[in-house]
Amino acid sequence: MSKHKFYLTTPLYYVNDKPHLGTAYATINADVLSRYHRLFGHEVKFLTGTDEHGQKVQQTAVKNGREPQAHCDELSLVFKNAWTELEVQFDIFFRTTDSFHKKTVQSVLQELYDKGDIYSDTYEGWYAISEEIFYTEKDLVNGKSPNGNDVVNIKEKNYFFKMSKYQKQLIDHIEKNPNFIQPENRRNETLGFLRQPLGDLCISRPKTRLSWGIEIPFDHDYVTYVWFDALLNYAVAVGLKQQGREEEFKTWWQEAGAYHMIGKDILITHTVYWPTMLMAIGVNLPKMIFATGWLLNKDSEKMSKSRGSVMDPKEMIKLVGIEPLRYFLVREFRLGQDGPASHELIINRVNTDLANNIGNLLSRTTNLIDKFFSGKAPAGPNTKDASITHDTSTAALIELSTHTPQKVYECVQAFSLSEAIEHVMNLLTETNRYLEEKAPWKMAKTNLPEAGSTLYVALEVLRISASLLLPVMPNKMTSLLCTIGVCEFKAAKTANPNWHDIGTWGFIKPGTPIKKAEPLFPRAEGTP
Ligand code: ME8
Secondary structure (H helix, E strand, O other): OOOOEEEEEEEEEEOOOOOOHHHHHHHHHHHHHHHHHHHOOOEEEEEEEEEOOOHHHHHHHHHOOOOHHHHHHHHHHHHHHHHHHOOOOOOEEEEOOOHHHHHHHHHHHHHHHHHOOEEEEEEEEEEEOOOOEEEOHHHOEOOEOOOOOOOEEEEEEEEEEOHHHHHHHHHHHHHHOOOOEEOHHHHHHHHHHOOOOOOOEEOEEEOOOOOOOOEEOOEEEEEEOHHHHHHOHHHHOOOOOOOOOHHHHHHHHHHHOEEEEEEHHHHHHHHHHHHHHHHHHOOOOOOEEEEEOOEEOOOOOEOEHHHEOOOOHHHHHHHHOHHHHHHHHHHOOOOOOOEEOOHHHHHHHHHHHHHHHHHHHHHHHHHHHHHHHOOEOOOOOOOOOHHHHHOHHHHHHHHHHHHHHHHHHHHHHOOOHHHHHHHHHHHHHHHHHHHHHHOHHHHOOOOHHHHHHHHHHHHHHHHHHHHHHOOOOHHHHHHHHHHOOOOHHHHOOOOOOOHHHHOOOOOOOOOOEOOOOOOOOOOOOOOO
16 A cells, blocks of 8 residues: 655745744744654655745845845755754755746746736736735725835736636635635635635736746746745646656645645735636645744744844754754644744743653663663563553553554644644653652662563653654654664664554563663753
């Protein structure tokens, strides 16, 4: 049987600025989601990349005295390196200035023009450069865009995509597919937007005003609107309209279907522009568009360079390290909601969950095994062991441990990553409590097998928990697993243990060498 396929995308980031903690938040959450699917044994394609055309990027290049392409090459690499440093395991790093993308965008434009879905007309309206979005007079709020950004007046001939033609079909699709747009409030927001008559989409810019874009094949005086170009990347990346890639396109786009993780700021472009474009081309719509909330700065505003006060991921790495930062960004926030980030929150989270909870359990357990069992896993209870039915706290903990993988699986299916991790943390907290209650350090002096049995339970919990946290902290959890003798998957050069084995109680064989753990998560202190 072929493996289940999962195709996940992040937005393509504008190269007008380097990555900040907000874009790192979006990318790391998507990375963790895709790593969970790999852990489940699925075949994954994970795409991220850079959006390199448009006015915003052109202006930044001019301001820096650079040719746009040279500017894009440099910034795109900055993004790629930043994600690599943050252990983002992308399969595709997409750049909209790649020539195969430009060629495909042009062939889509030509096809829609030939079909009559693109026409020319005079455009008059207001343009917000920072958003690369057109607004009508009635959209403006106090002379600014609805998001509070500056707008400029524009009147010129342009090309339009007949988006209005697909309005009804789109509403039907959203109504028939409750999971198409998530979370629910974003689905309602889109349906609310679609209650008004949908206009057509201006998809060109005269070269006199903007030269940095993909030339329109049927009018060389124009380039394509940046969103038309950028949105297509998701399908172009897996073979849309490219000779020799038909099978790949069928497998990944038409059958598996894409999951787009985006920020709520780019909801309508993804839930209205993009699906209508796909309808016009005659291919399937994505499976799901999931809009995340924003990481807020200390003034409770969206963290974004244009608004000032962004946090730099590099500084945060200095403060707590790469994998604890990943942990914070996934654990601290509910994915669909906004939330504030600060040094204090990062330090507290890392100390409470990593140093005090998992770190503490690991060092206590391995130290005691070293001291009383010469560094070998003691024998422990198994699920069928009748005696454990008399020991309710052990039975309850085994039950909780073996059910946690399924809980994590269900949360990940719902994009509830923070809740998934919460289940693991809860298991670890319960186990630290269990050790307090059983006090194996005392018991070892009177009943060594009983103390061993307690420590074996802690070992198995550590194995299950570390396996379930691999997508968040791949290196630290791999080294934790090796410390407790679970190294086969690493030796076999696979990133993950077998999913089925994780929830199978009794995986660690008594006698397995257990190392005395080095502190995995030193306490974080102070400010950078
Ligand atoms: O919009 N909190 O690119 P962009 C959470 N190029 N997420 C944040 C964030 C924050 N404070 N700041 C940014 C564009 N993001 C287009 C997209 S897609 C074909 C084209 C994340 O560089 C969030 O996911 O402005 C948001 O949607 C994305 O960065 C926008 O990045």
